[in-house]
Amino acid sequence: MSSITGHSAIDELPTSDGRPPLEADRAGTGRLGDRIFGGLATGAGLLVVALVSLVGVFLVVQAVPSLLNNNANFLTSREWVASGAEPRFGIVDLLWATIVTSVIAMLIAVPLGVAVALFITQYAPPWLTRSAATLVDLLAAVPSIVYGFWGLTVAGQYFEPFAEVVDRVLGWLPVFEYTGTPSAKSTLAFAGLILAIMILPIVTAISREVFAQVPTTHKEGALALGATKWEMIRVAVLPFGKPGIISAAMLGLGRALGETLAVTLLLSALNTSSAFSFSIFGGGETFASRIANDAGEFDSAQKTGAYIAAGLVLFILTFIVNAAARVVIERRKAFTE
Amino acid sequence: MSAVRTLDESAPPATTGVDDFGGKSTGRALTDQLARVVMWAAFVIALIPLVWILGTTVLKGGQMLLDASWWGNSQSGITARRVGGGAVHAIQGTLIQAFVTALISVPIGVLTAVYLVEYGRGRLAKTVSFMVDILTGIPSIVAALFIYAVWVVTFGFQRIGFAVCLALTMLMIPTVVRSTEEMLKLVPNELREASYALGVPKWKTIMKIVIPTSFSGIVTGVLLGLARVMGETAPLIILGPYTKVIATNLFDGLMATLPTMIYQEYSENLQPAVDRVWGAALTLILIIFLLNILGRFVGRFSKVRN
Numbered sequence: 001m002s003s004i005t006g007h008s009a010i011d012e013l014p015t016s017d018g019r020p021p022l023e024a025d026r027a028g029t030g031r032l033g034d035r036i037f038g039g040l041a042t043g044a045g046l047l048v049v050a051l052v053s054l055v056g057v058f059l060v061v062q063a064v065p066s067l068l069n070n071n072a073n074f075l076t077s078r079e080w081v082a083s084g085a086e087p088r089f090g091i092v093d094l095l096w097a098t099i100v101t102s103v104i105a106m107l108i109a110v111p112l113g114v115a116v117a118l119f120i121t122q123y124a125p126p127w128l129t130r131s132a133a134t135l136v137d138l139l140a141a142v143p144s145i146v147y148g149f150w151g152l153t154v155a156g157q158y159f160e161p162f163a164e165v166v167d168r169v170l171g172w173l174p175v176f177e178y179t180g181t182p183s184a185k186s187t188l189a190f191a192g193l194i195l196a197i198m199i200l201p202i203v204t205a206i207s208r209e210v211f212a213q214v215p216t217t218h219k220e221g222a223l224a225l226g227a228t229k230w231e232m233i234r235v236a237v238l239p240f241g242k243p244g245i246i247s248a249a250m251l252g253l254g255r256a257l258g259e260t261l262a263v264t265l266l267l268s269a270l271n272t273s274s275a276f277s278f279s280i281f282g283g284g285e286t287f288a289s290r291i292a293n294d295a296g297e298f299d300s301a302q303k304t305g306a307y308i309a310a311g312l313v314l315f316i317l318t319f320i321v322n323a324a325a326r327v328v329i330e331r332r333k334a335f336t337e
Numbered sequence: 338m339s340a341v342r343t344l345d346e347s348a349p350p351a352t353t354g355v356d357d358f359g360g361k362s363t364g365r366a367l368t369d370q371l372a373r374v375v376m377w378a379a380f381v382i383a384l385i386p387l388v389w390i391l392g393t394t395v396l397k398g399g400q401m402l403l404d405a406s407w408w409g410n411s412q413s414g415i416t417a418r419r420v421g422g423g424a425v426h427a428i429q430g431t432l433i434q435a436f437v438t439a440l441i442s443v444p445i446g447v448l449t450a451v452y453l454v455e456y457g458r459g460r461l462a463k464t465v466s467f468m469v470d471i472l473t474g475i476p477s478i479v480a481a482l483f484i485y486a487v488w489v490v491t492f493g494f495q496r497i498g499f500a501v502c503l504a505l506t507m508l509m510i511p512t513v514v515r516s517t518e519e520m521l522k523l524v525p526n527e528l529r530e531a532s533y534a535l536g537v538p539k540w541k542t543i544m545k546i547v548i549p550t551s552f553s554g555i556v557t558g559v560l561l562g563l564a565r566v567m568g569e570t571a572p573l574i575i576l577g578p579y580t581k582v583i584a585t586n587l588f589d590g591l592m593a594t595l596p597t598m599i600y601q602e603y604s605e606n607l608q609p610a611v612d613r614v615w616g617a618a619l620t621l622i623l624i625i626f627l628l629n630i631l632g633r634f635v636g637r638f639s640k641v642r643n
Contacts, residue, residue, distance in 0.1 A: 037540030041456050044448035045465040048514070051507065052468045055475065058486045115379030123376045132380060134633070139387050141625045143568030145599050146618045150390050153611075197386045204383070228365055230372035251474065258476020260571040261596075265603070288478045288571070295575045304490060311482040315475070322474030326467060 059312040066305025074309065078276065080290070082306035083299075089306050091313055093270065097188055097284030098314070101263065102256040104192025104280065105199055110249045112196070113203030120204070121211040122233060133208065140201035148265030151194045156185025156266075163187065163281050178281035186268035189280040194262050199252035206251060210244025211237055243328050250325030254318045260288040269293070287314040394619045401616030402623075412581035412598070412613075417605035424617055426583040427598040431624070433585060434498055434577075434594060435567050438505040443559055445506075446513025447548075453514070454521040455543055473511040480507040481572035488576070496576050498587035501594075504572035509562045516558025520551035520639070553639045560632030564625045570596035595621040 070087055072079050077090025120132050160183065167178035184190060214237050222232040238245075268283040285293065287310050298304040401407050410423030449469070453462060484504040488494050524547050532542040548555070573594055579601045580591035598617045602610040 031538050033540045034538050037543065038456055041448050041452035042461075044445050045452040045457060045461070047445060048449055048472060048510065049465055049468045051510075052471050052475075054487075055479070055483045058483055058491070059479075062486045062490060112379055112383065115376055116383045119376040119380045123373060124380070135387060136383055138626070138629065139383070141564060141568070141622070141629050142387075142390055143570065143596060143618070143621055143625070145568075145570045145596055145603075146390065146394065146622065149599065149603060149614060149618065150393060154393050155386075155389070200383060228369035230369045231365070233372070254474045255476075258478060260476065260478045261574075261600075288476060291478055291482065292571055292574055296578075298485070298489075301490070304485075308482055308486055311479050315479045318474050318476055318479070319471060322471055323467075325474075326470050 055315065059308055059315060062305055063309035063312050064305075066302050067309055069302060070306075079272070080306075082294075083303040087302055087306065089309075091287075091310060093276070093284055094287045094290055094310060095313070096276075097267070098257055098286040098288075098317075100188045100280055100284075101192040101195055101267075101286060102253055104189060105195035105256040106249055106253050108193065108196035109199045109203050109252055110245070113200050113248065113252070114207050114245055116200070116204045117207035117211055118233060118237070120208050122229070122237065136201050136204050138201075139197065143261075144198065144259060145261040145265065147194055147198055148262035151190065151262065151266050152185060155194075156183075156190060159190045159193070160184040163189065167281070174278045175280055177277075177279040179279075182268040182283045184281065186266060186283055187281045188267070188284055191263050191266045191286075192280070194266060195256045195259055198259060198262060199255050202255055203248045203252045206248035207241060207245055210241040210248075214240045243331060247325040247328040250321050250328065254321040254325065257286075257318050257321065258288055258314055260292050264289040264292045287311065287317075391622070394615055394622060397612070398615030398617075398619030401612060402619060407616060407620075411583045411593075413583070415581070417602070417607045417610045420609045420612070422613065424595065424598060424613075424620055426581070427593040427595045427617060428620060428624075429583065429585060430498070430592045430594040431567060431596075431621070433587065434502050434505065434592070435563055437499070437502045437587060438509055438566060439559060439563055441502065442506045442509040442513055442562070446510045446559075446562075447517050447555065449510070449514045450517035450521055451543060451548075453518050455539070455547070469511050469514050472507065473515070475507065476571075477504070477508055477569045478571040478575070480504045481575040483507070484572070485575055496578060497589065498577055498592040501572055501577040501592075502587065504576055505566045505569060508569060508572075509566045512562035512565055513558055516561065517551075517555050520554030520558065521547060523554070524550045551639070553635050557632045557636035557639070560628050560635065564628040564632065567625055567628070568596065568621060570600060573597045574600060595624075 066082075066087070067074055070089060072088035072090050074090050076092060077088065078092045079088045079090055080093075081088045116136060120129060120136075124132050163178045163184035166176050170176040171178065178184070178187075218236040218240065219232055222236045223229075227235060263286050267285055267289055269285050270283045291307050291311055294307065298307065404421070406421060407423045407425075408428075409425060410421075411426035412422040412424075413426075415422035449465065453466060453469075456462075457465060481504045484500055484507070485496075488500045488503070489496060494500070528546050528550060529542055532546045533539070537545070573596050577594065577597060578591050579597035580593050582593075584590055584592045586592070595617050599614050599621070602613045602617065605611075
């Protein structure tokens with residue numbers, strides 16, 4: 001299991017010696033101690049199930065009254081006036097910013113993370129393997145808010161020339177149009193880049209775990225047939241690791257969707273009257289950053305409900321992405337066992 | 338390969354066959370070398386942000402940490418324009434909240450892992466395992482909103498330190514479950530069987546054999562899980578407003594933490610405050626790194642291994 005992700009690719013395999021664990025019922029003695037302890041363990045398991053269900057229930061229950069009060073279409077409106085007699089709020093802008101930043105993060109972090117994982121498992125000299133893995137893991141130990149502050153005050157200025165070059169070359173495409181407001185470090189593209197750094201350890205950790213499990217016979221077989229190291233990776237390691245890479249990408253995406261503080265600090269909110277822009281060099285707010293930005297102003301039930309509704313959408317998004325990742329891992333297990 | 342081919346065309350036709358053979362290997366060897374370079378480059382690129390962030394934080398925040406008042410004073414009475422002040426209020430808050438979070442989530446997490454490994458079979462176990470994965474993926478801001486919806490909106494309580502602990506618990510439980518689960522699975526079945534053969538009940542086998550065998554692994558998981566939740570800022574912003582003075586009561590009043598101190602000083606936008614941002618950031622990173630290193634170190638003593 002990876003300490004970074006909390007996810008395990010080798011989840012639910014038989015025990016270390018390859019045999020299935022003892023059947024629970026046969027090992028228990030039915031004494032009082034056994035029944036109490038077994039009950040406690042089962043209770044803890046049920047508590048986790050209840051907790052996740054309660055998250056859904058509470059968010060729905062508290063979002064519904066506000067949604068019913070909403071004078072705009074929640075799914076198609078760009079407005080966000082959460083309080084007052086006639087609240088009008090919709091998620092289009094939030095959804096757009098959330099997805100754009102997360103997709104940019106994935107496009108950068110997945111290839112890079114896979115390459116780093118290949119480096120650690122296949123290329124790194126033995127003395128470097130362990131510390132290389134630890135170093136990449138340490139990226140996950142830097143708090144989100146530090147990434148945001150660092151991006152804003154230190155790294156952001158170097159993104160300006162990059163944005164200008166992209167605008168000069170590809171600016172005729174609306175997606176790459178860079179107008180200079182907001183400045184490059186406050187755009188969706190830069191937020192995506194910072195998110196990429198933040199999800200890199202997750203993508204690397206999971207890919208690494210899967211690559212390390214490629215059977216030696218596959219690799220040696222490829223090498224014995226005259227494959228170079230890269231060809232061996234292409235025909236033996238990557239096909240074996242493909243489901244792992246896909247689930248790594250999904251889990252990275254899940255993390256990027258909900259990442260809060262770095263994005264909150266970086267992104268500059270759009271003027272409410274500004275026209276919708278398709279550019280990745282535009283401003284905006286994600287679900288998470290909008291909620292965090294306004295966290296101090298949850299004063300009325302109506303207003304709070306609107307933000308909880310936004311949180312609910314985020315919860316559903318991450319739920320779908322994580323469940324999909326889980327399904328991919330399950331299918332790989334069915335395949336390898 | 339095609340590049341080599343074009344070069345070959347200028348060569349005399351008689352040698353083409355031989356060159357073709359040689360050219361092919363050269364092309365493959367080149368690709369192989371190129372891949373090697375790309376992998377090394379990827380690793381170096383991945384290290385750039387780490388080195389850059391750590392370097393910046395140490396350079397800009399190191400000065401603050403060398404001052405004794407940083408570790409002895411709070412920000413009480415220090416306005417944003419004034420230099421100095423300490424972080425002891427925030428450090429205390431972060432440590433207290435982390436400790437209480439661990440106190441709640443470790444029993445639940447370990448018991449859930451025991452259930453998954455030792456008891457759970459069939460549908461319910463699959464559901465629990467699935468829900469642990471979903472819990473792993475819940476964004477911290479959603480966890481915070483959930484606790485807000487329960488704690489503040491439904492029950493009408495104040496935003497206090499304990500509410501933060503509850504939100505952090507939700508983020509820490511899945512990490513503890515997964516790492517403990519891995520460790521319990523590594524305990525050889527022979528140990529369990531030997532214990533059963535001596536007539537030891539199952540719960541005593543788990544408490545006296547299985548858990549002690551995997552103890553250091555579990556501790557590692559707990560420390561790494563703690564390291565993960567300590568840097569979380571979103572739940573703090575929603576549930577635990579900042580204060581400049583020392584406050585250690587989780588159940589009453591405001592309570593400072595390092596992440597909210599960073600957020601607060603960041604919003605002041607003045608040079609003395611910015612210095613304190615870097616100081617607090619460095620302090621927080623140091624604590625988290627220490628936990629990480631301690632966790633990995635304890636893991637070395639594990640009796641069971643992958």
